[in-house]
Every structure is written in C-alpha cells, then in structure tokens.
C-alpha cells in the first residue's frame with residue numbers, strides 16, 4: 001500500500017480545497033507578513049476545523065517568528081504552518097506495534113453506529129493481509145443479525161476467517177471463542193467488531209468493558225489495541241466521542257473514516273492537540289482499498305499544498 005501525496009490529495013480534496021484555498025486567498029506568493037495578516041490567518045485556520053488549540057500553536061509560533069525577524073513573507077509563513085502541523089500530529093503519534101509477545105495481536109474496534117466500524121475492519125484486514133499477516137474477525141456486534149451478516153460478507157471478500165455466534169448472543173463469548181480459534185489456527189491478528197448503539201450508552205460501555213475483561217482472560221494483554229472509529233464528516237462532534245470512549249474503556253488510537261466526503265479533515269489536528277491519542281489510519285471510500293496508515297508528513301503535504309503534482 002502507500003499512497004502518493006498526489007493521490008492522497010485527490011482523496012482528501014474537499015479538506016484540501018477548504019484549507020489551501022483559504023490560506024492561498026490571504027497568502028498570495030511574495031506577500032509581506034504583518035499583524036493584520038496573522039489575525040486573518042487565525043480566522044482561516046479556525047474555520048478549517050483544526051480547533052482552537054492547534055490554531056493557537058500555529059499562530060503563536062508565527063507571531064514569535066515574525067516579531068523575531070525570522071520570517072517575513074508568505075512562503076516562509078506557509079512553511080511554518082506545515083512544519084508546526086506536522087509537529088502537532090507527530091506529538092500524538094506512536095507507531096502501531098504488530099509484534100505482541102505471543103500471537104495473536106488483538107485489536108478491538110469501537111465507535112458509534114454508522115461511523116464505519118465494519119467497513120474499516122474489512123480495510124484493516126486487507127491491510128494486514130497485504131503486509132503478510134493472517135487475520136481472523138470476531139463478530140462482536142451481535143445486536144443486529146444484519147451486522148453479523150455484513151461482517152461475514154466482508155470476511156469472504158477479503159479472504160479471512162470469521163468467528164460468529166447468533167444474534168443477541170454474548171459478544172464477550174464470541175471474542176473468547178475467536179481468540180482461542182485464532183490461537184489454535186496460528187493467526188497473527190484478531191479484529192473485534194462491536195456494537196455502537198449510543199441510546200443505551202452505559203450498557204454499551206459496560207458491554208465493551210466486559211469484552212475487554214474476557215479478551216484479557218483469553219489472551220494476556222488483550223486487547224492490545226483499541227481503536228475508535230470516527231466519521232470524519234461529523235467534525236468537532238467526533239471530539240466528544242473520543243472523550244466518551246477514552247474515559248470508559250481507554251483508546252490506543254483513532255481511525256478517521258469518510259475523509260473523501262468531508263471538508264472537515266482538519267479535525268485530525270484538533271484531535272491531536274486535545275487528546276494525545278494518535279490517528280493510526282484514515283479511510284476515504286467504500287471499498288477495502290480506500291484506506292491507508294496515517295502519516296503526518298504526507299497528510300499535511302496533501303491538505304496544505306494545492307500544487308497539481310509533486
């Protein structure tokens with residue numbers, strides 16, 4: 001896998017256009033910096049959904065450098081915006097660790113209904129497969145029969161094993177069986193699907209906690225990763241979900257979906273400043289290929305550059 005910056009820019013075009021057009025409109029080539037310009041930039045960044053904290057970090061940095069005589073024109077300012085954004089994203093970043101002491105690596109996927117959990121599990125499964133890992137899926141969303149079916153269809157398409165029980169069965173029991181099946185079949189990775197019905201919020205969190213306890217009993221240290229799936233089109237609302245899920249069960253990473261359909265991709269920066277939880281992957285379409293690991297450098301290059309090639 002691995003996308004070029006150009007194709008990533010196409011996938012993220014709505015966000016890219018919003019941010020780079022906003023910046024370009026106030027920062028034409030060769031324009032001299034002054035305080036009024038920095039105020040304008042602050043407004044553009046705020047309206048680009050990157051959040052008040054990330055905006056302040058960029059603007060403070062820009063004011064310091066400008067008053068210190070280190071930057072004078074728009075090109076230097078644009079460069080500073082990019083480097084500071086990469087720093088912000090790297091500050092929350094740590095690389096996924098595929099090597100647990102004993103196989104399998106257990107990954108739990110959580111998030112509200114419709115965020116893209118099941119689709120993302122298919123994408124992740126394919127991603128691991130293309131990196132030479134064997135995968136088994138656990139159908140832990142037992143709330144709806146259709147959810148179990150949907151995961152089964154993806155398992156067939158991507159060519160990975162699935163462990164499922166019937167509708168309304170105990171998700172923790174599914175996970176227990178899945179981990180044991182993965183161990184006896186020598187699988188590298190177990191990915192757990194879960195329910196996301198928020199109207200019974202406390203029950204959902206209790207259910208997720210129980211899954212964690214049972215996973216740990218089945219395999220020491222499991223789940224090794226807990227990823228929250230966030231629908232990128234929800235913008236700032238996704239930040240509330242991070243807080244809710246992190247407080248209840250603890251998150252090790254974020255996956256942003258639907259980045260193809262939103263101009264709110266700047267929320268990645270808001271998440272990195274507000275919570276020190278790294279974005280691990282992004283999804284940008286409905287097929288299993290519309291997915292990549294998250295790299296701060298490429299992401300920033302894609303959303304801030306409006307150049308047509310690299």
Ligand SMILES: Nc1nc2c(ncn2[C@@H]2O[C@H](COP(=O)(O)OP(=O)(O)O)[C@@H](O)[C@H]2O)c(=O)[nH]1
Nearest residue numbers: 113114115116117118119257258283284285286
């Ligand atoms: N455009 C787009 N659609 C997506 C993406 N990820 C998921 N979807 C769609 O969002 C809807 C809900 O996805 P699903 O995986 O069932 O969400 P879940 O309820 O969290 O399991 C489906 O119609 C998916 O095809 C994405 O990255 N881009």
Ligand SMILES: [Mg+2]
Nearest residue numbers: 117118141147
């Ligand atoms: Mg689902």
